Amino acid sequence: MKTKQAGLGLLGSLALGAIGIALFGREREAFPPRRQLPDRLALPLPDQRGAERLRGLRRGDTPRSPFQRWLGLPSSPAVSRAARVRAARRLNRSAGLLATSVLLDSALEHYRGSFRNPAMYTPLGVSALSLAASLHGTGDPRSGRHPFRSALYAAAAVTGIVGTGFHIYNITRRPGGFVWQNLFYGAPLGAPMAISLAGLMGSAAEHVRDDRPGTAPRVFGLPAGRMLAAMAGGGILGTVGEAGLLHFRGAFHNPAMFLPVTMPPVAAALLLNTAAAPARRDRWLTRWWLRLTALLGFAGVGFHAYGVQRNMGGWRNWSQNVLNGPPLPAPPSFTGLALAGLAALDLLEDEPDA
Amino acid sequence: MSDDPRHAPRAGHGRAPDVFRPGAWVPMREYGEDEAVDFVIVGTGAGGGTLACKLAEHGFSVVAMDAGPYFRPLEDFASDEAEQSKLYWTDDRISTGENPIQLGSNNSGKAVGGSTVHFAMVSLRFRPEWFKSRTLLGYGFDWPLDWQEMWHYYHEVEEALKIAGPITYPWGPPRPRYPYRAHPLNAAAMALAKGCEAMGVAWTETPIATLSAPRGLAHPCVYRGFCVTGCSTNAKQSALVTWIPRAIAAGAEIRDLAMVGRVETGPDGLATGVHYHREGRWRFQKARNVVVAGYSIETPRLLLNSATARYPQGLANSSGLVGKYLMVQANQAVWGKMEAEVRSYKAPPSLAITEHWNYDDNKDFFGGYCYMSQGPLPQLWANTQINAHGLWGEPLMQEMQDYNHQVGLKIVGEMLPQERNGVTLAEDKDQYGLPVPRVSYSWCDNDKALIAHSLGFMEKALGAIDATDIWRQEDDTCHLNGGARMGGDPRTSVVDADCRSWDIRNLWICDGSVFPTVGGVNPSLTIQAIACRTGDRIKQMATRGEL
Ligand SMILES: Cc1cc2nc3c(=O)[nH]c(=O)nc-3n(C[C@H](O)[C@H](O)[C@H](O)COP(=O)(O)OP(=O)(O)OC[C@H]3O[C@@H](n4cnc5c(N)ncnc54)[C@H](O)[C@@H]3O)c2cc1C
Ligand code: SF4
Numbered sequence: 065m066k067t068k069q070a071g072l073g074l075l076g077s078l079a080l081g082a083i084g085i086a087l088f089g090r091e092r093e094a095f096p097p098r099r100q101l102p103d104r105l106a107l108p109l110p111d112q113r114g115a116e117r118l119r120g121l122r123r124g125d126t127p128r129s130p131f132q133r134w135l136g137l138p139s140s141p142a143v144s145r146a147a148r149v150r151a152a153r154r155l156n157r158s159a160g161l162l163a164t165s166v167l168l169d170s171a172l173e174h175y176r177g178s179f180r181n182p183a184m185y186t187p188l189g190v191s192a193l194s195l196a197a198s199l200h201g202t203g204d205p206r207s208g209r210h211p212f213r214s215a216l217y218a219a220a221a222v223t224g225i226v227g228t229g230f231h232i233y234n235i236t237r238r239p240g241g242f243v244w245q246n247l248f249y250g251a252p253l254g255a256p257m258a259i260s261l262a263g264l265m266g267s268a269a270e271h272v273r274d275d276r277p278g279t280a281p282r283v284f285g286l287p288a289g290r291m292l293a294a295m296a297g298g299g300i301l302g303t304v305g306e307a308g309l310l311h312f313r314g315a316f317h318n319p320a321m322f323l324p325v326t327m328p329p330v331a332a333a334l335l336l337n338t339a340a341a342p343a344r345r346d347r348w349l350t351r352w353w354l355r356l357t358a359l360l361g362f363a364g365v366g367f368h369a370y371g372v373q374r375n376m377g378g379w380r381n382w383s384q385n386v387l388n389g390p391p392l393p394a395p396p397s398f399t400g401l402a403l404a405g406l407a408a409l410d411l412l413e414d415e416p417d418a
Numbered sequence: 419m420s421d422d423p424r425h426a427p428r429a430g431h432g433r434a435p436d437v438f439r440p441g442a443w444v445p446m447r448e449y450g451e452d453e454a455v456d457f458v459i460v461g462t463g464a465g466g467g468t469l470a471c472k473l474a475e476h477g478f479s480v481v482a483m484d485a486g487p488y489f490r491p492l493e494d495f496a497s498d499e500a501e502q503s504k505l506y507w508t509d510d511r512i513s514t515g516e517n518p519i520q521l522g523s524n525n526s527g528k529a530v531g532g533s534t535v536h537f538a539m540v541s542l543r544f545r546p547e548w549f550k551s552r553t554l555l556g557y558g559f560d561w562p563l564d565w566q567e568m569w570h571y572y573h574e575v576e577e578a579l580k581i582a583g584p585i586t587y588p589w590g591p592p593r594p595r596y597p598y599r600a601h602p603l604n605a606a607a608m609a610l611a612k613g614c615e616a617m618g619v620a621w622t623e624t625p626i627a628t629l630s631a632p633r634g635l636a637h638p639c640v641y642r643g644f645c646v647t648g649c650s651t652n653a654k655q656s657a658l659v660t661w662i663p664r665a666i667a668a669g670a671e672i673r674d675l676a677m678v679g680r681v682e683t684g685p686d687g688l689a690t691g692v693h694y695h696r697e698g699r700w701r702f703q704k705a706r707n708v709v710v711a712g713y714s715i716e717t718p719r720l721l722l723n724s725a726t727a728r729y730p731q732g733l734a735n736s737s738g739l740v741g742k743y744l745m746v747q748a749n750q751a752v753w754g755k756m757e758a759e760v761r762s763y764k765a766p767p768s769l770a771i772t773e774h775w776n777y778d779d780n781k782d783f784f785g786g787y788c789y790m791s792q793g794p795l796p797q798l799w800a801n802t803q804i805n806a807h808g809l810w811g812e813p814l815m816q817e818m819q820d821y822n823h824q825v826g827l828k829i830v831g832e833m834l835p836q837e838r839n840g841v842t843l844a845e846d847k848d849q850y851g852l853p854v855p856r857v858s859y860s861w862c863d864n865d866k867a868l869i870a871h872s873l874g875f876m877e878k879a880l881g882a883i884d885a886t887d888i889w890r891q892e893d894d895t896c897h898l899n900g901g902a903r904m905g906g907d908p909r910t911s912v913v914d915a916d917c918r919s920w921d922i923r924n925l926w927i928c929d930g931s932v933f934p935t936v937g938g939v940n941p942s943l944t945i946q947a948i949a950c951r952t953g954d955r956i957k958q959m960a961t962r963g964e965l
Contacts, residue, residue, distance in 0.1 A: 238608075239603075239615055244584070244599075245584075245623055249602035249603070318632075374632040375632070375637055375640070376651040376653075
């Protein structure tokens with residue numbers, strides 16, 4: 065009995081890592097190395113300008129939208145079809161990782177809350193479907209928006225917003241309302257937004273994939289690369305807020321607990337800079353910092369596993385301590401967002417626009 | 419050899435139990451009995467355990483003795499109320515007066531770590547005015563301590579115990595952030611909070627000495643609520659798992675199952691050491707200084723029992739105040755039933771608190787009280803029903819069916835110091851052949867007025883959250899304090915601000931008995947803060963050659 069339980073526990077904790085590795089691992093297979101993209105220079109006419117820019121010519125190829133003009137943003141490049149699909153698949157992948165994190169986290173937390181309200185099943189269903197959509201999208205080499213995936217992602221985005229509403233309601237109902245006690249122990253305010261982020265990233269993937277040759281890729285009417293960088297940066301900041309709140313609740317009793325409130329904010333700043341600043345070809349610092357942040361997300365699972373061990377009974381008492389200790393599935397949110405950031409960088413760097 | 423810590427001492431042979439690792443030991447320094455140690459301390463609870471740590475860390479040689487066993491919480495503590503009564507001081511005592519105190523479970527412990535091994539962990543600071551309650555509030559006595567200095571030592575203790583408390587405390591002058599965050603409120607605490615909101619008074623999470631996050635080898639609280647019968651996870655930051663391990667690491671020796679029967683004084687009138695009973699016989703430990711820290715009954719008893727021709731009234735008793743002005747705290751409760759399940763026994767018993775009536779002086783009595791949410795364990799609850807309502811058999815079984823729906827509020831209220839309340843020696847002898855203490859207690863009108871006020875207020879608070887079957891538990895008291903009070907004048911106090919006796923300069927008293935007044939909050943944080951201060955003062959005096 066004991067060993068069976070331990071085995072199940074181990075399987076559970078490995079599942080997340082396995083999914084992550086699967087998603088990571090696909091990269092090499094699915095995407096040829098960037099430098100060898102066959103269609104880079106053999107572009108249809110509108111994209112010729114992109115090729116010219118490669119040789120250091122001026123940008124300004126596609127007309128700027130009023131919004132872009134208002135923000136003083138440079139115009140976006142017209143990206144090749146293959147590059148779009150590659151970026152889209154990467155976004156599907158990061159949406160999938162976010163959805164996985166939400167699926168496991170909400171399953172744990174709502175199980176802990178005994179599914180008191182039937183609505184508590186919603187994030188499980190929606191995140192599972194988003195995960196399915198993301199797996200499908202990650203493996204899908206075709207261009208063009210996929211209607212089912214798009215619909216699922218839209219539903220996920222909405223679910224997060226509705227969930228936030230529920231969580232706010234839960235907090236206001238507790239004595240004291242918006243006080244630290246309830247922010248710490250009431251329904252977590254930031255958590256439902258993770259499913260929205262998964263939905264947004266997925267929707268972005270579908271937008272980017274939606275091929276209209278010769279136009280610049282756009283997400284919600286804005287230049288895709290910059291928009292995605294901003295979304296990933298904002299998402300990271302939100303996640304930092306959540307981790308910060310919970311680590312403050314844990315009194316930062318272990319110095320490692322400062323990592324997620326120091327490293328990812330830099331990544332977010334670099335991404336926001338990428339989104340807003342003038343075009344630059346080589347953003348190696350941003351790229352490396354995002355990779356580190358992605359790694360931190362996985363390392364976080366390890367730290368949290370150690371945190372579980374420090375509770376009475378440790379892993380031997382996993383059935384209580386996994387619920388009681390630091391949430392194992394939470395840290396990979398950082399990985400999902402950092403990967404989205406990397407996809408944004410790819411979009412921007414493939415064509416030397418921003 | 420039996421491994422029952424109540425039958426054979428565990429500390430010795432150069433080692434003491436490692437409370438954090440099952441079956442393991444930590445190295446412990448030992449001192450010979452003929453070797454006069456700098457300090458021998460009688461009692462290892464909130465006062466003695468803390469002082470042993472401070473003095474050892476300041477480089478003094480220290481032997482700290484306790485009549486109680488050296489428990490290993492991870493192994494020795496069962497989730498069983500009856501079994502855990504092994505933590506209480508249940509030696510013979512006589513209790514008299516108009517309102518005799520029920521002695522044992524609710525006021526005195528017998529273990530390395532003292533009463534903190536089974537205390538409820540509520541860790542509150544005094545209201546600053548209470549240190550000058552005679553001058554500022556018109557009752558009781560002034561303390562010879564300055565509240566701002568105490569604020570500093572409170573902080574030291576809060577850090578040492580990693581107190582989990584609210585981000586902002588609604589009453590009194592600002593205090594630094596508690597080292598750990600408050601625990602989640604259980605349903606009983608939520609009931610208190612809702613009641614306070616309905617009554618328009620502030621409430622907050624109780625600052626409490628149990629971990630809300632891991633600390634070293636100690637686990638965070640698991641919210642099973644066995645706190646007052648001893649915590650088996652080490653989440654509870656008792657002296658046993660905080661000050662004592664530090665003291666040992668700094669070179670102190672702990673002697674368990676060592677009952678001190680007499681403090682010896684020499685021809686010059688100074689203390690020379692203590693006679694103690696261990697492993698079946700009386701022994702003597704030489705010391706340059708003796709600290710008595712046996713709590714408000716055993717401390718006066720030991721001083722009285724140590725009388726000599728030179729000190730016929732007992733040691734340190736030229737004022738005649740040893741054993742006088744004993745104070746308990748009012749511990750009355752109001753109980754009711756909620757429609758929904760409360761399961762109040764889950765989690766530490768007092769997670770939410772209001773100190774409103776400690777800080778509001780618009781009352782028709784002196785002193786104040788706080789009240790907290792409650793979580794009685796089942797056996798205690800059955801006893802409460804038996805005592806309060808005389809239930810037995812079928813009616814008791816019926817009543818216990820509603821155990822999960824019970825909700826209660828309980829005060830810790832300030833009783834006034836009265837000369838008639840105190841400890842004297844009786845004719846009867848205990849198992850060591852020592853005269854047993856006679857404890858006499860009577861409430862004064864002010865005590866009764868305070869109790870009436872609190873019961874009325876709590877009853878309204880429970881009514882406001884729709885509790886039904888509300889009833890008052892009117893007889894309970896808790897915590898002991900006073901009996902050897904501190905002061906600024908040798909004629910009206912036993913020790914000075916440094917816990918040093920006026921009469922014998924190498925005899926010290928460092929525990930709850932030095933309180934001139936009790937205030938309306940649980941006493942252990944103040945006892946530990948005083949011990950920290952005393953440790954620092956002794957070091958200063960030693961440097962200046964004033965010992
Ligand atoms: C059930 C319960 C709940 C409590 N809850 C709280 C709470 O929530 N908050 C709070 O602040 N306080 C609480 N208290 C009170 C607190 O525990 C005491 O005020 C505090 O521990 C007293 O410290 P002390 O050092 O004076 O005595 P103790 O901690 O009692 O230590 C005295 C020690 O001296 C030993 N001793 C006595 N005489 C001799 C002798 N002659 N020889 C050798 N050893 C001797 C005893 O065995 C004992 O271990 C609670 C107490 C109890 C019993
Ligand atoms: S509820 Fe917490 S402090 Fe109380 S006994 Fe259990 S673990 Fe210890």
